[in-house]
Amino acid sequence: MLEVGRLDDFPLWPVADVGPWLALSEALTAAEVGAAVARIAAYNHLDDRTVWPGDDPLTAVLPVVAADPEPGSLVVPGGLRLTDPATGARVDPGCCSGLEDWREWYEVPAGRSPDLGHDPDPWVERRPDGTVRVWADEEGSSWVDAHVDELMGLVNGVRADLAGFLRALRSWADDVVPAGADELVANLDRHLRVSEPGAPARP
Structure with missing residues (x-):
């Protein structure tokens, strides 16, 4: 986005x-x-x-x-947005994040978190069951879950969209x-x- x-x-x-x-x-x-x-x-x-x-x-x-x-x-101000179609939960990029850093999402399987900006300080948690939980803010008020393989498929889709x-x-x-x-x-x-x-x- x-x-x-x-x-x-x-x-x-x-x-x-x-x-x-x-x-x-x-x-x-x-x-x-x-x-x-x-x-x-x-x-x-x-x-x-x-x-x-x-x-x-x-x-x-x-x-x-x-x-x-x-x-x-x-x-390029912005970043990746994640949405859970079942719950309607959404995680938007935080302030001062940049779409030019989208490839950092490829590092999530290795346990590293991309820079999602600040305010409201979204962040990524890699869970033991292979799920990635992306929190919308520092307070943990809402989140989007995806299996790591599903998430990597979404990141590949981002690359295709940017090429388009x-x-x-x-x-x-x-x-x-x-x-x-x-x-x-x-x-x-x-x-x-x-x-x-x-x-x-x-x-």
Whole structure:
């Protein structure tokens, strides 16, 4: 999930009003992809007191296109959301977590917990029966359970969805910022680590 928030009066390309969260996938409309790009660019370059530079879309996406290749130099605010269809319980990413860290979920079988952000401080518990319990907050008010193999299948699904998002992004970029399309898609792919081969070996 990408944490989008509001993009009131955004001037440079059409953006959808998607609410606080947007699930990234190939199914996004062009306006939804536009909202995602605007949010990522703003998060990595702007603040509430800064206006968008001029009327050039390419200039607006330069924070994404020109981001340093070092891990952590580009933040994609959000993370993975888990939902229990039986109980309706849901665990959202915590504050300041980043979707670029989604591969940390592959380390859960080895007993390590991904960084889920803070406030309300969600966290992961590996249980002796092979179940992974993901707590929604520090107080333990609600949780989602999944067997570790099921969870790894879900993480593989995240990778497939992100690959689909990059395809939708390519189509959007060819229309809106054709001069920067290659760099935009390649840099987001690099920081989201979508095309990076393999996954951590299971213990």
